[in-house]
Amino acid sequence: MSTYRSQWLDDELDALREMTRDFFQKEVVPNIDKFIEQHHVDRDLWNKAGELGLLCMSIPEEYGGGGGTFAHEAVFIEEQARSGDTAWGASLHNGIVAHYLLSYGTEEQKKHWLPKMATGEIVGAIAMTEPGTGSDLQNVKSKAIKDGDEYVVNGSKTFITNGAQADLIIVVVKTDTSEAANGISLVLVEADRPGFRRGRVLDKVGQKGQDTAELYFEDVRIPTSNLLGTAEGLGFIQLMQQLPQERLIIAVGGVAGMESALAQTVAYTKDRQAFGKPIFNFQNTKFKLAEVATETKIARVFVDDCVARHLKGELDIPTVAMAKWWITERAMSVASECLQLFGGYGYMTEYPIARMWTDARVQMIYAGTNEIMKEIISRSL
Numbered sequence: 001m002s003t004y005r006s007q008w009l010d011d012e013l014d015a016l017r018e019m020t021r022d023f024f025q026k027e028v029v030p031n032i033d034k035f036i037e038q039h040h041v042d043r044d045l046w047n048k049a050g051e052l053g054l055l056c057m058s059i060p061e062e063y064g065g066g067g068g069t070f071a072h073e074a075v076f077i078e079e080q081a082r083s084g085d086t087a088w089g090a091s092l093h094n095g096i097v098a099h100y101l102l103s104y105g106t107e108e109q110k111k112h113w114l115p116k117m118a119t120g121e122i123v124g125a126i127a128m129t130e131p132g133t134g135s136d137l138q139n140v141k142s143k144a145i146k147d148g149d150e151y152v153v154n155g156s157k158t159f160i161t162n163g164a165q166a167d168l169i170i171v172v173v174k175t176d177t178s179e180a181a182n183g184i185s186l187v188l189v190e191a192d193r194p195g196f197r198r199g200r201v202l203d204k205v206g207q208k209g210q211d212t213a214e215l216y217f218e219d220v221r222i223p224t225s226n227l228l229g230t231a232e233g234l235g236f237i238q239l240m241q242q243l244p245q246e247r248l249i250i251a252v253g254g255v256a257g258m259e260s261a262l263a264q265t266v267a268y269t270k271d272r273q274a275f276g277k278p279i280f281n282f283q284n285t286k287f288k289l290a291e292v293a294t295e296t297k298i299a300r301v302f303v304d305d306c307v308a309r310h311l312k313g314e315l316d317i318p319t320v321a322m323a324k325w326w327i328t329e330r331a332m333s334v335a336s337e338c339l340q341l342f343g344g345y346g347y348m349t350e351y352p353i354a355r356m357w358t359d360a361r362v363q364m365i366y367a368g369t370n371e372i373m374k375e376i377i378s379r380s381l
Contacts, residue, residue: 002297003047006304008071008311016057017075023052023081035087035209039201040164045088050120056080056098063102064115070245074252076309081256084352086359087209089125089162090348093117093338095249096242097124100186104229104238109188110236113168125166127157127215129240137172137184137239139156142372144173144187146224151175151187153195159366163213164201167191169218172239175232184235195220206358244317246367247324248306254331254362254363255303258296261356265289272343285341299327318380325373328363335360 027048028041035041049055057072059065066072073095080088098117101110116122121208133139142155153173160166176183189196199214229238266289269280279285306323309315335357340347362364364370 004297004300006307008074008304008308013071013075015351016072017079019052020076020079021082023049023054024079024085028080028085028088029083032085032087032209033157034146035085039208040211041088041209041277043165043330045330046090046093046120046165046285047118049090049212049368050118055117055120056094056114056303058095059102059114059118063110064118065098066118070248070310071307073249077249077252078256082260084260084355085209086355089210091249091253092126092161092246093124096246097168097170097246100126100228100238100242103242104186104234105272106225108225109228109283110227113188117168122167123162123165124168124170125160125162126170126172127160127163128172129157130158131156131158138236140172140174140184142171142173142224144171144175145154145178146175147221149224151226152220153187153189153217153222155217156199157215157217158199159202160213161210162213163215164211169215170228172235175227175235182233182236184229184239185232186235186238188220188226188228189217189220189222193220193222204362206355206361240317243368244315244320245310247320247373248303248310248315250363250367251303251306251320251323251327254327254360255299257356257360258292258331258334260297261334261338262289262292262296264353265292265341269341270360279341288337288341292337294324295330295334299330316380318377321368321373321376324367325364325377328360329364332360 027045054064054076056072057066057068061067077091098114101113113122118125128137130140130142132141144151144153153171155173169191171187171189173185173187174183175185195218197216197218199216202212204212269285270278272279303323306315306320339353339357342351342353345351348354
C-alpha cells in the first residue's frame with residue numbers, strides 16, 4: 001500500500017476531514033436518492049453545515065467565516081466526492097461565490113452577506129452562462145442599465161448551479177452595451193426582488209440531484225450599491241481572476257472521485273466471483289486496475305502540487321487550465337474503465353459507479369470547456 005500523503009495536509013486538516021466525513025455519512029449519504037428524486041438537497045442541509053462551521057471555511061473570521069485557507073475547502077471537496085454526492089452545490093457557495101464577495105465587495109457588502117452565507121441562512125450562486133453564450137463571456141446579452149441610483153437588470157441565464165435555492169446571485173451583465181470585455185460588470189441580485197423569476201430545474205444526464213436552473217431577470221431593480229467592485233466594467237477581469245480557483249476546485253473533486261472509483265472497484269473485483277475465482281485474479285482486471293491506479297496517482301500528485309502552489313499564491317492560469325482539462329478527462333476515463341469491471345451491475349444506478357460515470361461527464365464542460373482550457377494553455381507556449 002502507498003504511504004503517500006498530500007504535502008499540504010496537517011493535523012488540523014486531518015481532524016476537519018474526520019468531522020466532514022462524519023457529516024456526509026450522517027446527513028448526505030442516506031439522502032442521496034431523495035436528493036436525486038427531488039432535484040435538490042434539503043434546504044436545512046445548508047443550516048446544519050453552517051452550524052458545524054463547514055461553510056465559508058476560507059473566509060476570514062471577521063466576516064463570519066472559519067478563517068482558514070483553500071486547504072480547508074479542498075478537504076471538504078474531497079470528502080463530498082468520496083461520499084458519492086454531486087447534488088449539493090456547497091463548493092460553489094464556499095469557494096467561488098463567497099470569494100467574489102471577499103475579493104471585490106465593499107466592506108458593507110462583505111459584512112452584510114458573508115456571515116449569512118457562513119451560517120447557511122443565505123445560499124449563493126453565480127450566473128454567467130446564457131442560452132446563446134457558453135464560454136464566450138464577452139458576449140453576454142444580459143444588461144444592467146443605470147437609472148438614477150438604481151440598475152435595471154434584464155436578461156436570462158441557464159445552467160446555474162444552486163439556481164433553485166439561491167438567495168443571492170452574482171450576475172454577469174453588460175453595464176455598457178457598446179463595449180465587449182470592458183462593458184462587463186458583476187452585480188448582486190437578491191432572489192426576492194420583483195422581476196426575478198426562476199425557470200425549470202434542468203433535466204441533466206448526470207448530477208440529477210443538483211438544482212441546476214434557468215433564471216430570468218425582467219426589469220429587476222437593484223441599488224447601484226449592488227455593483228460588485230469599485231467601478232463598472234471590471235467584471236471580465238474579476239471573472240478571469242476567480243475562474244482559476246473554480247477550475248482547481250473541479251480538479252480536486254475529480255481526483256478524489258478517481259480515488260473513490262478505484263477503491264470501490266478493487267473491493268468489488270476481489271469479492272465478485274467468475275469461473276470459480278475472483279474477478280481481480282484475471283490478468284485483464286489486474287492490468288486495467290494497474291493502469292487506473294497509475295493515472296490516479298499521477299493525478300493526485302499533480303493536483304496536490306497545484307493546491308500547494310495556490311496556497312502560496314503561485315498557481316498560474318495555464319497550469320490550472322492543464323489540471324482542469326487533464327484531470328476531468330482522466331476522471332471520465334477512470335469511471336468508464338471501472339464501470340466495465342462491474343459488468344452489468346455497473347450500468348445499474350443502484351451501484352455508485354454508475355452515477356460516478358454519468359456525473360463525471362459535465363466536468364469536461366463547466367467552468368470553461370476543456371477546449372477553452374487548451375486554448376488558454378496554448379497562449380502560454
